[in-house]
Amino acid sequence: MKTRNFVAITISIAVVIGLLIYLRENATQDQVTLYSVLLWQLGIWIPWIIGFKILERTFKKIHKTKFGNFLLLGSGIIWVGLHFGWFFFLSSTYSPYLGLTGSRFGVYRYFFIFWTLIDVGLIWFIIDKLKGVEKEELPPPLLFELTRGSNKYFCEPTQIQLLVSENYYTKLYTTQGIFVMRKPLKSFQDVLPQDIFKRIHRSTIINVNYVSELARVDYKSLEVIMKDGTRRKVSRNFVKEINLYFRNRTS
Incomplete structure (x- = not known):
């Protein structure tokens, strides 16, 4: 999850909560402006961007350790505690509801329910998103399981020389021989x-x-010759790309 996305989420939370509080406390609307309530809420929720960066770094460092999940949860609880401290400080100093009937430290009792639920929800949301990003960034499999007759072979991507699509099958030319798999060529392209x-x-x-x-076959045609002597025609759509790739790859 990118930081700018979380910034947008944080600002949205601040604005929505500010509007709800302002509308809920309709009896004080002649004493409190919506503008001041929104600024107050932005001040309370913007520090969650720092919390996001802390949890992101914590996740990267400890999530694979033995007690990674507990340490990550502990970091989240500590951050909630710090956020509550910030909430009390800002509200008791700058809340637009300071001194109004029924408020204490510039807040009303039901505020605490909102803040606690949202803080817990944000922790869950961030950890869940970070885990999702980790799954998306997993490297491709190190081994392909290939079969020939009743035998199984395990092949690393570096052992694959060539892949050719044949109807619903893909023929793999490898250092261990030729294998035919009932998979489309694209399924291999996505992980190689x-x-x-x-x-x-x-x-x-x-x-x-x-x-x-x-x-060169002619002016527009090109063939690739593999080290084992296999020759494969390069489609005209790929001639320029292949030429440029090998030109940049050689010294």
Whole structure:
């Protein structure tokens, strides 16, 4: 989750809570302006941006440790305590409701319910989003499980030389031989490292580390020659991209 998104969420919370308080305390509207209530709420909730950065750093450092979840929860509880301290300080000093009937420290009792629920909700929201980001950033699998007959083989991406689509199947040329998998080519493209696996045709993906030569067929056509002698035509749509890639890759 990006910081600017959380800033937008924090400002939205401040504005909504400010409006609710102002409308709820309609008897004081002749003494309190909506503008002052909104500024007060922004002052209370903006520090949650700092809390977000603290929880984000805490998550990155401790979530994989043995007691990571407990430490993360502890950090969240500590932050809620600090936020309550800030809330009391700001409200008892700058609240527009200071000195009004029924208020104490510039707040009314029901305020505490709002703040507690929102603080707990924000902790849950941030931790849940951070865990979601971590799952999205997981690296591609280190091994592919391939089958030939009744035997299973485990192949690293670096062992794959070439992938060719054949109808509903994909043929994988590897250092362990050729395998046919009932999966579309795109499913492999989505997980293979894009820095070394390049598409040269709608039906072909190559591992650039196994390329020995680029051969011109005519003015517009190009072939890739693999180290094992296999020749594959480069689609016209990819000729410029492949030429540029190898030009930048060589010294």
